[in-house]
Amino acid sequence: EAAVTQSPRNKVAVTGGKVTLSCNQTNNHNNMYWYRQDTGHGLRLIHYSYGAGSTEKGDIPDGYKASRPSQENFSLILELATPSQTSVYFCASGDEGGVDAEQFFGPGTRLTVL
Amino acid sequence: QQQVRQSPQSLTVWEGETAILNCSYEDSTFNYFPWYQQFPGEGPALLISISSVSDKKEDGRFTIFFNKREKKLSLHITDSQPGDSATYFCAASPSSGSWQLIFGSGTQLTVMP
Numbered sequence: 001e002a003a004v005t006q007s008p009r010n011k012v013a014v015t016g017g018k019v020t021l022s023c024n025q026t027n028n029h030n031n032m033y034w035y036r037q038d039t040g041h042g043l044r045l046i047h048y049s050y051g052a053g054s055t056e057k058g059d060i061p062d063g064y065k066a067s068r069p070s071q072e073n074f075s076l077i078l079e080l081a082t083p084s085q086t087s088v089y090f091c092a093s094g095d096e097g098g099v100d101a102e103q104f105f106g107p108g109t110r111l112t113v114l
Numbered sequence: 115q116q117q118v119r120q121s122p123q124s125l126t127v128w129e130g131e132t133a134i135l136n137c138s139y140e141d142s143t144f145n146y147f148p149w150y151q152q153f154p155g156e157g158p159a160l161l162i163s164i165s166s167v168s169d170k171k172e173d174g175r176f177t178i179f180f181n182k183r184e185k186k187l188s189l190h191i192t193d194s195q196p197g198d199s200a201t202y203f204c205a206a207s208p209s210s211g212s213w214q215l216i217f218g219s220g221t222q223l224t225v226m227p
Contacts, residue, residue: 043217048213092157101207102148105159
């Protein structure tokens with residue numbers, strides 16, 4: 001059974017503070033992704049990774065950094081959190097691309113920046 | 115600029131009816147179209163998918179109809195059940211072998227008992 005877990009599940013941060021969202025997958029997938037979900041926008045890709053040590057910018061990377069220290073773990077870092085980063089964040093893992101490629105999502109982290 | 119558009123934003127049907135969710139895209143190189151289902155408080159999960167070489171894909175009560183010429187597809191849910199109440203996302207993959215998915219903004223479906 002595919003398994004992607006995220007921590008914390010809920011987080012309240014102050015403007016200007018540093019926030020780290022963590023993701024762990026036991027699928028042994030090479031690819032991992034960070035999305036944010038906002039009403040009216042669906043899921044938007046922030047950063048992704050092809051494997052340990054690699055991080056790439058997605059469609060909306062500004063204000064975010066990512067870290068992939070191992071195959072299993074992928075973190076999203078907000079160095080200076082702002083209220084506009086209040087959102088629900090999803091991590092996903094997946095195999096190589098192509099037809100029938102599937103991404104497996106975690107349960108999400110609800111972040112509120114005050 | 116959204117590359118994948120969904121309509122309607124929300125849809126309410128009665129139990130037993132057929133729900134029709136629509137999706138359109140702009141880039142003709144897109145060739146893989148998965149639909150993800152998301153329940154409140156959970157992450158999205160793959161429901162059904164279709165490649166651009168097919169015009170129809172069926173899985174139980176869920177059917178995708180695909181019109182490549184018009185760059186449109188639709189998800190039909192027959193005999194809708196209250197347990198189908200969820201948000202449905204249409205997504206597209208830019209090209210064969212690509213890992214990337216571009217998501218639409220979703221349709222929130224409510225099935226009334």
